[in-house]
Amino acid sequence: MSKQNIGATLALYPCPVMVVGAMVGDKPTWTLVAHAGTVAHTHLMVSLMQAHYINQGIRENKKLSVNIVDESWLKAADKMGTVSGNKADKSDAFAWTMGEHGAPLIDAAKVSIECEVDGNVELEKFDHFICKILATYADDSVLNEKGKIDYHTFKPVLFEFPTYEYFVTGDKVGDCGKMNKA
């Protein structure tokens, strides 16, 4: 192995892509996001450039949804990363249902997570919304017999920034916590 230092660059990829939904006034809006992740075992963090249209709705209502993208609706999701609500109304982009806590959920998403904003860490012209998970909505088709999401069946799309490509999750390569047991 011969490693080169390629500089202070983004390299934590591939990572799942999601469409974040929020209400702005009485209409929903949708934004494609890849820079997000789990915080503690109760929260998510979503990193959103402050100039984005959706931020105003999130700041005002403190509710958002995270709709995990799979290949079946990738094309429509991708559009939410190229069109800004600052220039075009995206409220009709998806059929949607209001969640129990006031965040709009995309009907085509097999998994949607409804969240409440608990805090915002502002850094380098980005809002980093710290979001408490209030509810997780999963389609029957991706649930196993124990009522858990089956990631053999549900295959989130992954994204990587350096070459701007999408992937899907792949093959199982091990059983967690059992790799060193005989």
Ligand SMILES: Cc1cc2nc3c(=O)[nH]c(=O)nc-3n(C[C@H](O)[C@H](O)[C@H](O)COP(=O)(O)O)c2cc1C
């Ligand atoms: C694959 C992909 C991932 C993206 N991830 C993020 C992200 O994590 N954070 C962010 O602020 N913008 C991200 N964007 C850019 C926004 O989705 C894009 O600028 C969008 O048009 C903003 O919409 P809005 O202004 O209506 O909120 C991403 C775009 C693409 C194509």
